[in-house]
Each structure stands twice: as structure tokens, then as C-alpha cells.
Amino acid sequence: MMQSRTLGDIKITRILEYAGPTHDPAFLFPDLDRSVLDANVDLMAPHHWIPHMNKLIVTIQFWIVHAGDKVVVVDTGVGNFKPRAGIARMHMLNTLVREWMIAAGAAPEQVTHVVMTHLHAxxxxxxxxxxxxxxxPTFPNARYYIPxxxxVFxxxxxxxxxxxxxxxGEAFFDSVMPVVKEGLAEMIVPGQEIAGCLQVEPAAGHSPGQVAFRVRSRGEEAVFCGDILHSPLQIVRPDVNSGYCIRPDLARTTRLALLNQAADxxxxxxxxxxxxxxxxxIRREGQGFLFEPATW
Structure with a gap:
């Protein structure tokens, strides 16, 4: 499925790979007490947490940016027919993502840039x-921008x-190295600009080299934040890390910086x-933050 919105002169489209109540909170957020979820039920249920199942709803989605003659894909999901035996819900998917991308005006040959916030599978x-x-390479005419x-990690x-x-995991070998070996990849660091519209910003912590991408047009602004946030719960509790954060203290610092910047x-x-x-x-409430869902 896909949904689109405009940001100034830029069109942003969301492509859904899958979503569902997949994660026990104790697995995704190992330091989280159930009482924190109960205290934030109005924020979390029913779109981000199913209380009677005690399962978090986790979505796999990515974004397409149409900016002038540039077609940019931001992160690229799990992919089809990828062997991910250790994660059953990701193993050998066969979805209609390609068809939705074509419908969104981003057929593989039309894509000019592929940018990755980080290299998780x-x-x-x-x-x-x-x-x-x-x-x-799925996008033969694109450059692939790798943190x-x-x-290096x-x-x-x-x-x-x-x-x-x-x-x-194996994604590094079947989804990253092939584009490097084809000569289509460029390594990126914070401070660069990509496609004339995306500013690369530091976002390390969840992974050693995670970055965010900020886009501005006609006074409007958006930020593709990767896995700085997994859930709206981390907006009201920015101290809460996922179990996948490789550098936990840095992940918290990065998250707080994102929340402050987005609120300002x-x-x-x-x-x-x-x-x-x-x-x-992101809205401020006292010394903390609130999440205001967007409308499509």
C-alpha cells in the first residue's frame, strides 16, 4: 500500500511492506516495565500496541521522495525472497512492494538515488x-548512499x-555488498547533501553509523529518522532504548537531540x-515531549 503527501515542492510517498502486532514489549524494549505502557495506553493503543495481546505493532515501511527530476528511495525494507531464517516474519517474503513503487512513480529504472539511514537487515x-x-541491484540507474x-563496522x-x-546479518552480503561490487555505492558521513535536497545528519547509537536525512522545501521541513525511534513511546520516554541499540548511551543522546530539533x-x-x-x-509538554500524529 502507499500514501503520499507534499512538503513544499516535494512529494513524499510511504510504501508499506508489512505491519502487525509482532513484538513482545519485553523483547523490543528489554528495560521497559509494563506499567509504563499502561500509563501511556491513550498514546499507544490501538495503533502501536494491542494491550490484550501485549504485542507492539511494528511496521516495515520506507519512503520515496520526488524532488524535481530526482526520485529518491529512503531505506529499502526487508526485500523479497531474502533468506532470513532467524526471523521467521522476514524470511522469504513475497510482497507487492515493486508494484506499489511503480504505482507511486518510482519504478526501479526511474530511481536516481537510494539512501540508507543504516544497514540493518x-x-x-x-x-x-x-x-x-x-x-x-534493484535500481540499476541509481547511486546507493551507504553510511x-x-x-566499516x-x-x-x-x-x-x-x-x-x-x-x-546476511543482509550485508546479499543486499549491500552486491551494489558495492557493481560500483554503484558511495559512502556518506554527516554534513553531506544528497540529490540536492537531503541533508545528512548524525544519528549514531542504534548502529555505529546511523544517519538521518533532513529535507526542506518552501519553509516546510521533515526528517527521515530511521531507527532513532521505534515507537511513539520513546517520544514520551526518550530514555527507553530498543534491545538493538549497539551504543545505548549514544542512542539516548541522539534521540533527545532529534526530539528537541523536531519540536523547535x-x-x-x-x-x-x-x-x-x-x-x-513532536510537541513540547513541560520538560518533556508529546507525539502529534500527522494526517494524510
Whole structure:
């Protein structure tokens, strides 16, 4: 499914890969007490948490930016037919994502830029598709922009070190390295601009090299924030990390910085994993923050 909105002269489209009540809160947020969810039931239920199941609704989605003659894909989900035996819900998917992208005016050959907030398996999958017995770049005319510090971390095998939760996995080899070997990849660091519209900003913590992408047009602003936030709960409780945050203290610092910046700039926040309506605004309440869902 897809939904679109405008930001000044820019069109932003959401592509849904899948969504559902998939995660026990104790798994995704291992330091979270159930009482915190109960205290925030009006925020969380029914679009982000199903109380009687005690399951968090987690969405896999990504974003398409049409800016002039540029067609930019921001993160690329899980992908089709990717072997992910350790995560059953991601294993060998067969979805209509390609068809929805074509419907949205972003057929593979039309895409000019692919940007990744980080290299976890659920953010890079559609970089490649299985063609002629190999994992080939899905977007043959695009440049692929890869956060340098994440790439270095995985290329050195540090994601496989003892004590590190490996959420990169085989995706690094079937969804990242093929585009590097094809000569289509560029390494990025904060401070760069991509496609004349996306500012690369630091967002490390969840992964060593995670970045965010800020876009501005005609006085309006939005930020593609990757996994700085997994859930609206982290807006009212920015101290809460996911169990996948490799550098926990830095992840908290990054999250608080995003919330302050988004509240001050009134930027539309575009995460990857929020339930309906999947994006929104950060508002201040006293010394803390509130989530204001956006409308489509």
C-alpha cells in the first residue's frame, strides 16, 4: 500500500511492506516495565500496541521522495525472497512492494538515488533482487548512499563479535555488498547533501553509523529518522532504548537531540516502524515531549 503527501515542492510517498502486532514489549524494549505502557495506553493503543495481546505493532515501511527530476528511495525494507531464517516474519517474503513503487512513480529504472539511514537487515533488503542466479541491484540507474561507519563496522566483521547483537546479518552480503561490487555505492558521513535536497545528519547509537536525512522545501521541513525511534513511546520516554541499540548511551543522546530539533523546527518526523498514521510531529509538554500524529 502507499500514501503520499507534499512538503513544499516535494512529494513524499510511504510504501508499506508489512505491519502487525509482532513484538513482545519485553523483547523490543528489554528495560521497559509494563506499567509504563499502561500509563501511556491513550498514546499507544490501538495503533502501536494491542494491550490484550501485549504485542507492539511494528511496521516495515520506507519512503520515496520526488524532488524535481530526482526520485529518491529512503531505506529499502526487508526485500523479497531474502533468506532470513532467524526471523521467521522476514524470511522469504513475497510482497507487492515493486508494484506499489511503480504505482507511486518510482519504478526501479526511474530511481536516481537510494539512501540508507543504516544497514540493518530491515532497511536494505530491496537494494537487490534475485536475477539470473545472483543478487543484482534493484535500481540499476541509481547511486546507493551507504553510511560509512556502518559499512566499516560490518566489513571488519565487528557485527559478529561476541556480545554484539547482529542485526546486520546476511543482509550485508546479499543486499549491500552486491551494489558495492557493481560500483554503484558511495559512502556518506554527516554534513553531506544528497540529490540536492537531503541533508545528512548524525544519528549514531542504534548502529555505529546511523544517519538521518533532513529535507526542506518552501519553509516546510521533515526528517527521515530511521531507527532513532521505534515507537511513539520513546517520544514520551526518550530514555527507553530498543534491545538493538549497539551504543545505548549514544542512542539516548541522539534521540533527545532529534526530539528537541523536531519540536523547535516543527519538522514532520518520518520513522520506519511506527504504526498508523506512521508519521507525525513532536510537541513540547513541560520538560518533556508529546507525539502529534500527522494526517494524510
Amino acid at each position: 530491515d532497511h536494505v533488503g530491496w537494494n537487490t533482487t534475485w536475477q539470473d542466479g545472483r543478487w543484482a 560509512k561507519d556502518d559499512f 560490518c566489513d571488519a566483521g565487528r557485527n559478529k563479535e561476541p556480545g554484539v547483537v547482529d542485526v546486520f 523546527s516543527e519538522a514532520l518526523v518520518l520513522p520506519v516502524h511506527f504504526g498508523q498514521p506512521h508519521c507525525g510531529y
